[in-house]
Amino acid sequence: MAKTLDGIKSIEQFDLEDKRLFLRLDLNVPLDDQGRIADDTRIRAALPTIQCAIEKGAKIVLASHLGRPKKMPEDRAKNSLEPVADYLNEALNKEILLVEEPRSDATKALLAGLKPSQIILLENLRFDPGEEKNDREFAQVLASFSDVYINDAFGASHRAHASIVALPELMEKKGIGFLMKKEIEMLDRIKYNPAPPFLAILGGAKVSDKIVVLEKLLETSQGILIGGAMAYTFLSAQGIPVGTSLVEKEKLNFARDLLSRLSLREKKFLLPIDHVIVKSIKDPSTAKVTESTSIPDGWMGVDIGPKTRAQYAAEIAKAKTIFWNGPMGVFEVKELSEGTFGVAKAIAQSSSFNVVGGGDSAAAAEASGVADKFTHISTGGGASLEYLEGAKLPGLEAVRFVKRTSDPLEVEV
Numbered sequence: 001m002a003k004t005l006d007g008i009k010s011i012e013q014f015d016l017e018d019k020r021l022f023l024r025l026d027l028n029v030p031l032d033d034q035g036r037i038a039d040d041t042r043i044r045a046a047l048p049t050i051q052c053a054i055e056k057g058a059k060i061v062l063a064s065h066l067g068r069p070k071k072m073p074e075d076r077a078k079n080s081l082e083p084v085a086d087y088l089n090e091a092l093n094k095e096i097l098l099v100e101e102p103r104s105d106a107t108k109a110l111l112a113g114l115k116p117s118q119i120i121l122l123e124n125l126r127f128d129p130g131e132e133k134n135d136r137e138f139a140q141v142l143a144s145f146s147d148v149y150i151n152d153a154f155g156a157s158h159r160a161h162a163s164i165v166a167l168p169e170l171m172e173k174k175g176i177g178f179l180m181k182k183e184i185e186m187l188d189r190i191k192y193n194p195a196p197p198f199l200a201i202l203g204g205a206k207v208s209d210k211i212v213v214l215e216k217l218l219e220t221s222q223g224i225l226i227g228g229a230m231a232y233t234f235l236s237a238q239g240i241p242v243g244t245s246l247v248e249k250e251k252l253n254f255a256r257d258l259l260s261r262l263s264l265r266e267k268k269f270l271l272p273i274d275h276v277i278v279k280s281i282k283d284p285s286t287a288k289v290t291e292s293t294s295i296p297d298g299w300m301g302v303d304i305g306p307k308t309r310a311q312y313a314a315e316i317a318k319a320k321t322i323f324w325n326g327p328m329g330v331f332e333v334k335e336l337s338e339g340t341f342g343v344a345k346a347i348a349q350s351s352s353f354n355v356v357g358g359g360d361s362a363a364a365a366e367a368s369g370v371a372d373k374f375t376h377i378s379t380g381g382g383a384s385l386e387y388l389e390g391a392k393l394p395g396l397e398a399v400r401f402v403k404r405t406s407d408p409l410e411v412e413v
């Protein structure tokens with residue numbers, strides 16, 4: 001078994017009584033047009049660690065980013081953590097004070113007066129230019145009001161930003177929360193010792209986003225099922241007509257090369273054999289199913305068809321381990337959702353150990369109505385993919401006491 005968490009302390013191991021705890025979370029939740037929280041999964045996932053800190057009597061400073069604010073002050077209002085503060089207020093039944101400027105004297109005074117089990121939430125860390133630059137000076141400001149640092153922001157731990165890397169590097173007492181621990185333990189079962197047959201299901205729009213993970217999964221899995229728009233690039237690379245479907249022309253050579261490498265190996269690599277197609281994505285009422293793998297001129301593939309669904313479900317039923325990342329089609333539109341929801345339901349019914357990568361696939365799993373049947377739905381889209389690709393997560397390495405010299409993937413499987 002991989003020893004990814006060796007040399008990393010967990011929040012339970014710290015005496016937090018009366019200590020100032022800097023708790024980095026990923027509270028980057030989607031907001032609707034009215035600024036309301038559209039999906040609270042990440043906040044709910046962070047609650048056990050916050051509760052633990054409250055029970056241990058810590059003076060708690062919560063911190064997160066939200067969105068990708070670029071132009072200030074224009075982007076400030078729509079990227080504020082205010083709705084998150086309100087949510088936490090209610091969920092924890094505690095007053096959560098939202099602090100605007102970590103660098104200001106007012107903040108320092110406020111923090112000095114913080115009492116055990118009291119909580120403040122720093123406003124979006126990305127409002128400060130130092131955050132994304134992994135700026136040491138900004139990290140020093142954050143460190144100046146922290147005795148202990150805990151990272152429970154799995155979804156952001158692939159980012160070398162100040163609150164993720166520079167800050168813990170300055171801290172003597174540091175570790176991870178319950179969510180981070182669970183995410184790593186679950187993903188390690190996929191990364192290092194998946195029980196065979198291990199099936200990977202990859203979808204989403206672009207082949208280019210998945211090249212590295214695809215290569216990795218080709219080594220560790222017994223089979224890969226492809227859906228979503230990335231399938232049309234692979235079909236097009238085989239000379240199959242795909243109509244007006246999304247094709248990444250600059251990735252056709254990669255797709256051709258991969259298919260020819262696969263033809264020399266006994267690796268299952270399934271592409272859709274039929275499709276749901278539309279004239280225009282804006283008019284889902286035109287949706288129909290193709291007779292074969294080809295898509296006629298003027299039509300666009302937007303979901304896998306019923307024959308593909310059945311074939312994929314049969315493969316899923318045989319698998320002992322499954323990793324799923326990326327929807328099979330435009331699942332947000334009812335008429336174009338059956339492929340994605342079919343895959344979700346087949347995984348939910350299977351007896352496999354299964355992990356759903358975050359982002360769109362997590363949203364699809366939720367929308368399918370069977371989310372509670374999955375073994376684990378990751379809160380990190382980019383982070384889970386980068387971790388599975390083989391990368392060390394900067395956020396994890398920064399809280400490790402004993403540096404590992406090599407990736408466990410190379411030394412023990």
Ligand code: 3PG
Nearest residue numbers: 026028068155156381382
């Ligand atoms: C995510 O939503 O994947 C994380 O919160 C990281 O956000 P980022 O991609 O904007 O860095």
